[in-house]
Amino acid sequence: MQAFAKTDIGCVRKVNQDVCYVSTDPVGPFPNLFIVADGMGGHKAGDYAARFAISTFLEFASGTEDRNLIHVVNEGIREANQRVLDKAQEDPERFGGMGTTLVAAFIEGRQLYVANVGDSRLYLVSQEEINQVTEDHSYVAAMVRAHEITPEEARNHPRKNVITRAVGASGDVEADFFEVDLYEGDRILMCSDGLSNMIEDDQLRQMLSQGDVVTVTEKLIETARENGGLDNITAIVIDPELEEVNE
Numbered sequence: 001m002q003a004f005a006k007t008d009i010g011c012v013r014k015v016n017q018d019v020c021y022v023s024t025d026p027v028g029p030f031p032n033l034f035i036v037a038d039g040m041g042g043h044k045a046g047d048y049a050a051r052f053a054i055s056t057f058l059e060f061a062s063g064t065e066d067r068n069l070i071h072v073v074n075e076g077i078r079e080a081n082q083r084v085l086d087k088a089q090e091d092p093e094r095f096g097g098m099g100t101t102l103v104a105a106f107i108e109g110r111q112l113y114v115a116n117v118g119d120s121r122l123y124l125v126s127q128e129e130i131n132q133v134t135e136d137h138s139y140v141a142a143m144v145r146a147h148e149i150t151p152e153e154a155r156n157h158p159r160k161n162v163i164t165r166a167v168g169a170s171g172d173v174e175a176d177f178f179e180v181d182l183y184e185g186d187r188i189l190m191c192s193d194g195l196s197n198m199i200e201d202d203q204l205r206q207m208l209s210q211g212d213v214v215t216v217t218e219k220l221i222e223t224a225r226e227n228g229g230l231d232n233i234t235a236i237v238i239d240p241e242l243e244e245v246n247e
Helices: 045-063 069-090 139-145 151-155 201-208 213-226
Strands: 002-008 018-023 033-040 102-108 111-117 121-125 130-132 176-181 187-191 233-239
Touching: 002 018, 002 213, 018 045, 018 233, 033 045, 033 187, 033 233, 045 069, 045 102, 069 102, 069 111, 069 176, 102 121, 102 187, 111 121, 121 201, 130 201, 139 151, 187 201, 201 213, 213 233
Parallel strands: none
Antiparallel strands: 002 233, 018 033, 033 102, 102 111, 111 176, 121 130, 121 187, 187 233
């Protein structure tokens, strides 16, 4: 398995509130683990929320004896949610209102498992097509699903940054879960909205089909900056190593 991650402050923001984590080796019960978190909150609160959520999730995963991986993901996200919420309540002047998106994924055999809260994304890319596996938890995404606006209108909607679900935003959090079959030649992209808002899906597919994971990741970040870099930019590109299937 090959994987590479990079995060960039972008061209406008003064603080990078994106955080990512990559391990192609086991983490607790997980055979591998990949996470992107995009924090929100004033000053450095968003950066803290993203880092704290990931570190809490990793601490939970490393300490659990549970081998039901979906259950571990769910409980790890719930634990992160509660810890971020508690921290905000302890020090509301510094951390009040903070929260973070979180998309986590792992690969087992030929299956990709994904959990998502917020609008950070996971895409599955083949030579022919690109599919957004996750569904955004945002105001405009809900409007698109309700056929109130088009995807094109959503890209420039004045409320496109309004998140409807985040880790640390309320006393309980519900993650969406996805399970996807993997095939030879598939490539995975995980990213914050600072990347997906700056590059159209068709261009993402074309870029992801050219070069190794390091070259592609660097080019994605560079292109997002060239297109404006209006937010922090994070990308993880993964080439799975698929197990042989006995017919």
